[in-house]
Amino acid sequence: xxxxxxxxxxxxxxxxxxxxxxxxxxxxxxxxxxxxxxxxxxxxxxxxxxxxxxxxxxxxxxxxxxxxxxxxxxxxxxxxxxxxxxxxxxxxxxxxxxxxxxxxxxxxxxxxxxxxxxxxxxxxxxxxxxxxxxxxxxxxxxxxxxxxx
Numbered sequence: 462x463x464x465x466x467x468x469x470x471x472x473x474x475x476x477x478x479x480x481x482x483x484x485x486x487x488x489x490x491x492x493x494x495x496x497x498x499x500x501x502x503x504x505x506x507x508x509x510x511x512x513x514x515x516x517x518x519x520x521x522x523x524x525x526x527x528x529x530x531x532x533x534x535x536x537x538x539x540x541x542x543x544x545x546x547x548x549x550x551x552x553x554x555x556x557x558x559x560x561x562x563x564x565x566x567x568x569x570x571x572x573x574x575x576x577x578x579x580x581x582x583x584x585x586x587x588x589x590x591x592x593x594x595x596x597x598x599x600x601x602x603x604x605x606x607x608x609x610x
Contacts, residue, residue, distance in 0.1 A: 472496050489552075
C-alpha cells in the first residue's frame with residue numbers, strides 16, 4: 462500500500478470512544494480517513510474524541526447505537542450512509558465483558574455477550590456488504606482478562 466492510500470475514505474469504528482476503538486480512530490485520522498465514531502453510552506468520551514479529530518482536520522460524525530438492541534445495530538450502516546454520504550471501511554471493535562466470575566456466568570449474560578461481541582458485528586458486516594458493496598472490514602474483540610481464582 463502506498464503512503465496515505467486510505468486518504469479521503471470514510472470509516473465506521475464501533476466502540477470508538479474508548480480503548481482500542483479510540484486508538485484505531487486516531488490512527489485512521491492520521492492517515493487522512495474521515496471517521497464515524499460509534500458509541501453506546503460513552504457520549505462524553507466520543508465528543509472529546511470528535512473534537513480532537515476535528516482539530517486534526519478530520520471529518521467526524523457521532524453515531525449512537527446499543528448493540529443489545531437489534532433495531533439500533535441493524536440500522537447503523539444505513540444511518541452512517543445517510544449522514545456521512547459514503548462508507549469504505551468498517552472496523553468492528555465494540556465489545557462488552559462478563560460482569561460475573563466464570564462460576565457465576567449465566568445463560569442470559571452469555572447470550573448478551575454473544576449478541577454484542579459476535580452477532581452485532583456479523584449483522585453490521587452483512588449490511589455493509591449489502592449497502593456498500595465493496596470495501597474493507599476489520600473485526601476485533603477487545604476483551605478483559607481477569608483473575609479466575
